[in-house]
Amino acid sequence: MSFGHKHILGMDQLSADDITRILDTADSFKEISAREIKKVPTLRGKTIINIFFEASTRTRASFEIAEKRLSADTLNISASTSALVKGETLEDTARNLEAMHPDIIVMRHGHSGAPHYLAERCNFSVINAGDGAHEHPTQALLDLMTIRDKKGTIGGLTVAIVGDIAHSRVARSNIIALNTMGARVRLAGPRTLLPTGADRLGAEVFTDIKGALDGADVVMMLRIQQERQGSPLLPSNREYSRFFGLNPDNLQRAKEDAIVMHPGPMNRGVEIASSVADGPRNVILDQVENGVAVRMALLYLISGGEKMAE
Amino acid sequence: MKLLIKGGRLLDPANGIDDQLDLLIEEGIVVAVGVGLNEDDAHILDVSNRLVVPGLIDIHVHLREPGYEYKEDVLSGTRAAVAGGFTSVACMPNTDPVNDNKTVTSYILQKAAEAGLANVFPVGAISKGLKGESLSEMGELGEAGCVAMSDDGRPVRDGEIMRRALEYASTFGLPVISHAEDLSLVSGGVMNDSFVATELGLKGIPWVAEDAMVARDVMLAEFTGARLHIAHVSTRGAVEIIRAAQKRGVMVTAEVTPHHFTLTDEAVRGYDTNAKMNPPLRSADDLAAIREGLADGTIGVIATDHAPHHRDEKNVEFNIALNGIVGLETALPLTLRLVDEGVLTLAEAIDRLSSGPARALGLHRGQLTAGHVADITVIDLDARWTLNAAQLQSKSKNTPFDGWSFKGAVSHTLVAGKLVFDRLEGRESIV
Numbered sequence: 046m047s048f049g050h051k052h053i054l055g056m057d058q059l060s061a062d063d064i065t066r067i068l069d070t071a072d073s074f075k076e077i078s079a080r081e082i083k084k085v086p087t088l089r090g091k092t093i094i095n096i097f098f099e100a101s102t103r104t105r106a107s108f109e110i111a112e113k114r115l116s117a118d119t120l121n122i123s124a125s126t127s128a129l130v131k132g133e134t135l136e137d138t139a140r141n142l143e144a145m146h147p148d149i150i151v152m153r154h155g156h157s158g159a160p161h162y163l164a165e166r167c168n169f170s171v172i173n174a175g176d177g178a179h180e181h182p183t184q185a186l187l188d189l190m191t192i193r194d195k196k197g198t199i200g201g202l203t204v205a206i207v208g209d210i211a212h213s214r215v216a217r218s219n220i221i222a223l224n225t226m227g228a229r230v231r232l233a234g235p236r237t238l239l240p241t242g243a244d245r246l247g248a249e250v251f252t253d254i255k256g257a258l259d260g261a262d263v264v265m266m267l268r269i270q271q272e273r274q275g276s277p278l279l280p281s282n283r284e285y286s287r288f289f290g291l292n293p294d295n296l297q298r299a300k301e302d303a304i305v306m307h308p309g310p311m312n313r314g315v316e317i318a319s320s321v322a323d324g325p326r327n328v329i330l331d332q333v334e335n336g337v338a339v340r341m342a343l344l345y346l347i348s349g350g351e352k353m354a355e
Numbered sequence: 356m357k358l359l360i361k362g363g364r365l366l367d368p369a370n371g372i373d374d375q376l377d378l379l380i381e382e383g384i385v386v387a388v389g390v391g392l393n394e395d396d397a398h399i400l401d402v403s404n405r406l407v408v409p410g411l412i413d414i415h416v417h418l419r420e421p422g423y424e425y426k427e428d429v430l431s432g433t434r435a436a437v438a439g440g441f442t443s444v445a446c447m448p449n450t451d452p453v454n455d456n457k458t459v460t461s462y463i464l465q466k467a468a469e470a471g472l473a474n475v476f477p478v479g480a481i482s483k484g485l486k487g488e489s490l491s492e493m494g495e496l497g498e499a500g501c502v503a504m505s506d507d508g509r510p511v512r513d514g515e516i517m518r519r520a521l522e523y524a525s526t527f528g529l530p531v532i533s534h535a536e537d538l539s540l541v542s543g544g545v546m547n548d549s550f551v552a553t554e555l556g557l558k559g560i561p562w563v564a565e566d567a568m569v570a571r572d573v574m575l576a577e578f579t580g581a582r583l584h585i586a587h588v589s590t591r592g593a594v595e596i597i598r599a600a601q602k603r604g605v606m607v608t609a610e611v612t613p614h615h616f617t618l619t620d621e622a623v624r625g626y627d628t629n630a631k632m633n634p635p636l637r638s639a640d641d642l643a644a645i646r647e648g649l650a651d652g653t654i655g656v657i658a659t660d661h662a663p664h665h666r667d668e669k670n671v672e673f674n675i676a677l678n679g680i681v682g683l684e685t686a687l688p689l690t691l692r693l694v695d696e697g698v699l700t701l702a703e704a705i706d707r708l709s710s711g712p713a714r715a716l717g718l719h720r721g722q723l724t725a726g727h728v729a730d731i732t733v734i735d736l737d738a739r740w741t742l743n744a745a746q747l748q749s750k751s752k753n754t755p756f757d758g759w760s761f762k763g764a765v766s767h768t769l770v771a772g773k774l775v776f777d778r779l780e781g782r783e784s785i786v
């Protein structure tokens with residue numbers, strides 16, 4: 046059965062069956078990463094370009110490792126260092142990329158919809174590695190994989206997402222994906238960080254972290270961007286951490302076996318207390334590991350892979 | 356030279372006329388209106404099965420000349436105007452240089468005379484350089500031919516400047532046109548602040564950014580007793596504020612664009628930059644309120660905010676695309692859709708496109724009784740056609756209505772009795 050998706054632009058395009066297939070495939074790729082020789086020839090001869098218009102160490106490294114383990118030829122272009130994209134229009138960038146005949150473009154961009162622009166106009170596959178405040182589908186998939194690993198299932202769980210929902214592509218993608226998989230989603234944050242129509246996203250909305258944490262199976266903390274502090278949106282990190290930070294006290298409201306997630310990098314002492322970040326419920330490093338496996342699975346599936354290599 | 360327009364249905368809303376009537380034109384003026392007119396030495400324009408209406412007037416266009424001729428110029432803009440049935444347009448002053456002095460006004464009028472198509476009525480800047488700091492020389496601008504004052508494209512942020520602008524403009528009998536938005540509330544937004552914006556991950560512009568400024572300007576009009584016109588109303592709140600003010604006798608008029616009464620923010624899905632405007636496309640509830648306002652006359656004017664942009668300015672990420680669309684060649688068919696949907700009567704629709712705008716800016720046009728200038732639009736109400744953006748007369752093709760099918764098309768446009776557009780020689784897209 047072919048995967049049926051040429052691009053991965055957002056979680057809104059993936060069904061529960063698609064997601065399960067990606068996670069199952071990722072499970073088998075995870076085993077490769079545990080081998081002594083961590084490389085399979087699956088994508089030999091394929092060219093993948095990682096083009097990042099925003100700095101990102103974590104996501105880019107994760108994609109690069111995934112691509113190398115699948116033996117693809119990879120090239121990294123970052124907007125800050127490359128003349129290719131400096132001051133150039135997205136249309137010209139698209140044309141230049143197309144002239145290189147890549148099979149897959151992995152793209153991170155500060156403007157929502159930029160990967161969709163490429164996907165509409167070019168022949169290669171596009172994987173959205175985060176666009177503006179819109180979506181970050183591979184982050185949602187690695188989060189789902191981590192939840193499934195730890196909890197055995199996703200459907201029926203209660204997941205609290207806490208923080209800057211309004212500006213978070215991680216939150217958008219997770220809310221959609223968790224709903225698709227049948228989880229109950231809760232959102233919490235000050236009203237200035239909740240998006241318009243938050244109650245229509247398929248989530249219960251709290252302006253109080255305690256209510257959101259009550260009986261939760263999964264707690265997903267979002268990063269507070271430094272520039273929020275002192276903006277009209279947020280008076281101070283100090284006050285934020287008092288009312289919306291995760292600490293050992295309020296974490297007790299969640300289920301005893303609740304896991305704590307964070308897309309990283311963490312602001313210790315702001316959205317998450319160090320003792321929680323270093324505590325036993327934290328699965329942040331599992332998220333990083335699963336990130337590679339999920340990205341391998343996606344690259345494999347959109348390349349038309351039907352059966353697992355080896 | 357005499358011209359007899361024969362066999363059509365004359366609809367002149369300002370005079371309550373809707374009948375099979377012929378028009379005799381001499382020296383560019385309507386000299387007789389009557390049943391079965393005959394005149395031996397007149398040329399005859401047979402308009403059987405056609406609707407004959409006062410030439411349409413668009414009081415909000417951007418002709419882009421001087422300064423941005425790569426988007427549009429007076430010639431191409433007035434070509435688009437007459438192809439869309441408009442015999443008169445009022446052009447906004449955000450050119451380069453800004454139309455804040457009589458030299459620029461005269462330049463535009465000279466270009467319009469050379470083009471010899473539609474009448475062009477320049478709108479002068481409220482403030483020098485559109486900076487919102489000091490008033491332009493409105494008396495001289497009025498003398499040079501400006502018919503109203505506006506800083507369109509940006510609001511007059513300072514309340515004192517707006518107050519004095521209203522007082523000073525009214526000294527010379529000039530209305531002030533307000534582009535009403537509180538920029539601090541817009542705060543970098545790129546589309547309507549709504550659930551759609553949340554889903555698309557785009558920053559929203561809340562309705563209160565418009566309502567708050569409309570409220571301020573309406574109060575300033577009430578306070579000063581001056582004439583105010585609100586450009587491109589897009590929210591329910593703005594309609595309600597204007598309606599209440601009109602009931603109190605405040606001299607405030609308002610316009611809406613065809614895109615704001617046709618589309619909602621749902622059109623932004625897919626990041627279509629031709630759905631990016633200022634003010635943004637709003638919600639279905641706002642659209643309903645705007646249609647009610649048009650029907651009850653609170654909004655007496657349909658104006659296009661014709662905003663040509665080069666392909667390269669639209670073919671980019673949504674966040675950085677420029678605002679606005681071309682509108683001159685789609686306004687009439689989009690308005691006729693409102694008639695089909697029962698929102699407006701045909702007479703109301705034509706009023707909002709001719710006599711309404713003439714009243715708002717005090718132009719002596721928009722009616723067709725004897726003695727008036729023979730600016731005339733002839734419409735084939737039954738023509739069915741599909742818009743092909745590539746074939747627009749405008750230099751720019753930025754429209755979200757490409758591929759739309761319409762019923763009703765301009766068949767002839769006459770300015771001062773001179774035929775300036777004939778559909779049979781016009782766009783090939785009309786079938």
Ligand SMILES: [Zn+2]
Nearest residue numbers: 507508534586
């Ligand atoms: Zn405007």
Ligand SMILES: [Zn+2]
Nearest residue numbers: 447507508660
């Ligand atoms: Zn305008």
